[in-house]
Amino acid sequence: MDSVLSRWSRTRSADSVFGLGLGYYVPMPAKRSVNDNPAPEPEVIASMSGIADLVARYDVVLLDAYGVLVNSAGLMPNARTLVDAITGQGRGFFVVTNDASRLPQTLTARFQRFGLPIPAEAFITTGSLLPGYFADNALVGARCMVLGPADSESYVRAAGGQVVPVEAGQDCDAVVVCDEAGFSFLDTLDNVLSALYRHFDRGDQVALIQPNPDLIYPKGNNAYGFTSGAITLILEAALARRYPGRDLLFARLGKPHRPIFDQARRLAGTDSLLMIGDQLETDIAGARAAGIDAALVTTGVSRWDPSLHNDSPSPGRPTHVIRF
Numbered sequence: 001m002d003s004v005l006s007r008w009s010r011t012r013s014a015d016s017v018f019g020l021g022l023g024y025y026v027p028m029p030a031k032r033s034v035n036d037n038p039a040p041e042p043e044v045i046a047s048m049s050g051i052a053d054l055v056a057r058y059d060v061v062l063l064d065a066y067g068v069l070v071n072s073a074g075l076m077p078n079a080r081t082l083v084d085a086i087t088g089q090g091r092g093f094f095v096v097t098n099d100a101s102r103l104p105q106t107l108t109a110r111f112q113r114f115g116l117p118i119p120a121e122a123f124i125t126t127g128s129l130l131p132g133y134f135a136d137n138a139l140v141g142a143r144c145m146v147l148g149p150a151d152s153e154s155y156v157r158a159a160g161g162q163v164v165p166v167e168a169g170q171d172c173d174a175v176v177v178c179d180e181a182g183f184s185f186l187d188t189l190d191n192v193l194s195a196l197y198r199h200f201d202r203g204d205q206v207a208l209i210q211p212n213p214d215l216i217y218p219k220g221n222n223a224y225g226f227t228s229g230a231i232t233l234i235l236e237a238a239l240a241r242r243y244p245g246r247d248l249l250f251a252r253l254g255k256p257h258r259p260i261f262d263q264a265r266r267l268a269g270t271d272s273l274l275m276i277g278d279q280l281e282t283d284i285a286g287a288r289a290a291g292i293d294a295a296l297v298t299t300g301v302s303r304w305d306p307s308l309h310n311d312s313p314s315p316g317r318p319t320h321v322i323r324f
Ligand SMILES: [Mg+2]
Pocket: 064, 065, 066, 067, 068, 277, 278, 279, 300
């Protein structure tokens, strides 16, 4: 089995592959499996040594990107602390991000500019789930309207999709909503809506695909923005208005949905995983539903208030809360 253990072992002896002289991605043997000791109340971690002790309990750590490592303005203040705690314990990590607007190599270059070297192989993006989804759903060769920047279109082409322009009168076999950037918002949505109504009115099948289901993201300096999940809600509401009862919904691939966690488990080659994220509804609920322990950091979107959240049902609750 080509587990991450064997891949990373090989990688360590061939650092030139990543261009890094770092022992980042070499997980140690498991000290604890996921469900040995599920905590009914989140364990609050509030020190550097506490973070190191936490990550040492797992083989591989899954790190969210936005709100944990970066925001739109650059590196989060505690990103390096977190990465150093993981690597200092000899643990491996993947960055598990709902981003479908940047290819892994683009993310590597971006993080490098911020001074945090992470190889492309360590990114699990929702865009990288598209080849599997297209293959499983006989979509190779499909004409795809893609909402997102150039890298989003590259993801779709890599999956075998044929990218067509989002123009009035254009036909399509699939709509792939990757990101809120890279297009004229209202004109584009109007053209997608018109194409969907035209196709569904005449009984055509159109695949509806949502790699990144995030509604909002932190922009930094206490500013927040809407992203692709919000676009999908608009389109689904419009479809429900014209086709009540048909449940014309987008297939969601990213957190909190299962496909991205299954991919992380497969690539990590272990069940001893800890997800660290900033959103209760995506990172935490998704990981917990997939049987993965989850630590909430309070530097991003979600807050942790025991008086509000302690009655919320498991698995929507974190196993740990990290306060920097
Ligand atoms: Mg986040």
